[in-house]
Amino acid sequence: MNQQRVVHPIEEESFRRLRARVDTSYLAPLTRAVVERVVHSAADPAYVTDLVCDEPTLAAAHGALHTGAPVVADVEMVAAGITRRTAVCRLKEAVSGPGLTRSAHAARLAYEQVGPGAIWVIGCAPTALEELLLLDAAPALVIGLPVGFVGAVESKAALRESGLPSVSNISEKGGSAVAAAALNALLYHPYDPPHHQLAKENA
Template identity: 75%
Template sequence: MNTPRTVHPIEQESYRILRSRLDTTGFPPLTRAVVERVIHSSADVEYATDLVTDEAALRTAHTALHERGAPVVTDVEMVASGITRRETVCRLADAASSPDLTRSAHAVRLAYEQVGPGAVWVIGCAPTALYEVLALDVAPVLVIGLPVGFVGAAESKAALRASGLPAVSNVSEKGGSAVAAAAVNALLYAEPASVHNPQKEKS
């Protein structure tokens, strides 16, 4: 079981400022947690309307992470280094590129061979990694698809939404390792009591 998390005063002040600029109380508890932590990590309040989430999918992922210890797979080490409450799987160091497969996509294949179905996939860098997650039919608990860039990022996230998989994504080209890690951290930090008692989070 996780020990209670100590929140630094700087983070408390960041959240105070965030909530003074944006009313997040209308979001369901886990959606609110994800939206606020992504904004906290990026100082970009536009994520409040850019992110696409589903509360039921977030609840399922939260349960899988907290009660079943679902594995967390990342596309790059920068995402993995930002996830602070769970060991992660990242196979990029073992992967190789080819004319038909990018290194990031190969890393997804290697990771799926290792963890199998039922993982939380966190893609914050490479659109090709997200496309490979979709192509492999990895049977995820959740896909956090927030790759960044002008080439393929928005399109890969649109494909994720069209797939019907349980997902967190955003509409625009922005994203990146920090916000992808923030989204999964929001689920890892959210205590079960606060999820089942939303009024506790309305303060």
């Protein structure tokens, strides 16, 4: 999991151009990693001010992710975009019903499978995010970046108001690619286990 990632020259050049256009140097390390990868995935510098991140929250989620916390995706497109980790996605088995969308049912099924402490990556369905907020799921992190003109802004605002550890954005923008990119940023960022840090301090 912590094997050094080989970065393609095209990606290196893309990030060089991104940083030449937008100053992200003032951001804390994990926040910068998430913001830059989201901007890169969408070629949209406006995400620099649209995203809502918190460095201590990201640090805790980064540790949880690298010590085995399960990852849940709301749709297959999000799951397909996540590298280095298999994500749980139960949408294929979910059904809709009165007052319940397939995406909301899939969130219920996923929670029954993974329990508390998971990292949830929602990039498509506001109703999946709304259902998650009702589940008392005690997540390690919710990457809530659903896209759309109906329910997306409201569900992301509700996520922020819930007090759950989260990454979200203010506008209608979002989508599978940017949600997966936010998770990948945490996967790619180097992880130094606490016992390694302690050993360095005592050396």
